[in-house]
Amino acid sequence: MKRTRCEGEEELETNTNSKEICELCKLSDDCPSKYGEKITLKHHNLTVHYFCLLMSSGVYQRGDEDEGIYGFLVEDIKREIRRSSRLACTVCKKKGASVGCNIKSCRKVVHLPCGIQEQFIFQFTGQFPSFCREHCPTQTNSQPSCPSTPLSCSICLEFVEPVLSYTVLKCPCCHSSWFHRDCVQHQAYSAALFFFRCTICNNKDKFQQEMLRMGIHIPERDASWELEENAYGELLQVYQRCDALKCISHKGRKYSTQEGKWEILRCNFCGSNGTHRKCASLKLFETKWVCDVCRPAANGNGKRIIYCLVLLFCVAPWSPEKRHFIGLSISVHSRSSLQRNTPGEILHTLASQISKHQFMSVVVRKDGVFKAALELLRQADFDPHHSLKVTFPDDEEQTNDMNNGNLQRFPRLLIQDLQNSVLFEGPENKKNLALNSQAVQEDFYFDAGCIIALSLIHGGPPLGFFSEALYKCLFNFPRDSHLTRRQFVIRDAQSVKDLKKAVSSASDYLEVAGCLRQINSLSDKQPLVKDIVNFHLVTRMQLPLKRFRDGLNTLGLFEHIQMFPEIFSDLFCYPPAKISAHTMANLFFVQFSDNEEKKKKEIITEGFWRQYLHDCEEGRCATSLEDILIFATSKDIVPAMGFNPNPSVSFVHSLSSVGTVPERQPCYNKIVLPVATTYEIFKKHLEYAVCQYTLMQTI
Incomplete structure (x- = not known):
């Protein structure tokens, strides 16, 4: 041996x-x-x-x-x-x-x-x-991954085809780890016998046995970092920077003294954020300070918090290099902690980065919301962490209620304009990125990605207009792509003569695409069509796709889309289902009074409410379900991140037998219904209130 x-x-x-x-x-x-x-x-x-x-x-x-x-x-x-x-x-x-x-x-x-x-x-x-290749050991995959899901190597995070082969290996203990052979060999050479283990499930013994069986060499020595002198020297350095929203030190954020008001205190929990005593209004005897990220957990309110250490949440105002700084929202969501989350919960977590005390003004003029959004992004002090204050041309006086309505209206109109812009092409609800030279020069693809990210995180509607091919191209994973006219002619060729004729007529295009080749038989057709599709959707769109992805990573959104592409695909590729009476009834939480006499009347009115929703669905009312949703929440569709707070219905008891008109509280997504004695009175008052509001919106 x-x-x-x-x-x-x-x-x-x-x-x-x-x-x-x-x-x-x-x-x-x-x-x-x-x-x-x-x-x-x-x-x-x-x-x-x-x-x-x-x-x-x-x-x-x-x-x-x-x-x-x-x-x-x-x-x-x-x-x-x-x-x-x-x-x-x-x-x-x-x-x-x-x-x-x-x-x-x-x-x-x-x-x-x-x-x-x-x-x-x-x-x-x-x-x-x-x-040899014919007699070598192989792996089996007991739970094959969904072929529509783009996977990445668990070490280098680059795309990996989920098919077991010599170059692609898998952990025997978990079903989510895929590796390039070169990557896992490099990992084994670095980590060595005592530290080499699966990067996902952390199994060591079974993983090492399987890797040895598949030809991975595991050195019998300490890990490379253990052999390197002073390998952890940077860990001896402490964080020395003031991260207060407004640092008042004249010598800069990195200035620090040994003691006194300019001493930098680090967060008592994470140690990754700091502040001058003076900037945090701390007394000289106070030695403990907690940053904004850790404060909810420190106060015991962090049960629903997924630890998300967002660097930009408490740093200095937006730097001029916004295009390089925009994706630096550093989150440490672990894959396991987010595994059961819905897109709405993830978007809510990302929305926690937005300050409620700092605002960016958006003025919508007659040239449209898309132009207003571009002007916002072009501002030198643009910061995606600030809240938006939207003004439309017909706003005479800006109130909190009006601004809330504008915030609901702005993302909806913005996505509609973006969908119909020159940046996208194709049939409705199945759009692909269009190649536009001016858009490349003006960097509109980055702006489009940024607009989509801001819209989703600020409570905008689901997109629903991406083609599956475009969505997969975001991960460099094109499949089942739509063909262009040239490709149809080549694909439908039934003989070598027809194929040669089709190739000849498209020779200029094929030469630019690098796909021009000699045709000898019909078997050359399928590889040619595949290469053309790859060029049309991927190669020629590399720069626009890259800039689009960069913009989409505003506030760290694209990082989470990459982690969970399946759950986000519904938001991007499929239009939301039409709202129904049953959906509306379940969407609104009904708040009853504690008083038993009042509650009995409210239960009757709640029955009228449900009946009215069904009548709207059947077309027996002057209003639609969408009109009611807009009346209560200022939105005609459930946002991608859901409602916050959840929509609710409460009741008001009128002394008059005639009753009062229903009221809306869009800041709380709430509708206040007057208690009515008959369905006819209830329907009359609710229809009047909703129709009046709808009419005012169209003026």
């Missing part, structure tokens, strides 16, 4: 030399992670890679660790070199192949580097067997 050497043992008569050639693989490469340490015995004029020696089929460790090369005797090594010199590599056809497939009936022999190239699997355990 072969054995690996232990790191740190004395290396007798050995040294490394990058110019020496390995006697087994005939390469001079010095890459320890790939070929192992390159060792030279000066007295014997012998140089080998350690892995080439371990994997050679005809040599074994017959000596002690201090003999030869870690137990491989010099005579045995030379004998193996002579043996392999008679064997031709099945890959490069050159002599010197020392590594053979462990299956006795298989005659494939290779050099170690050729075996890596040919996808051999080398097991660094037991007898150190090697297996």
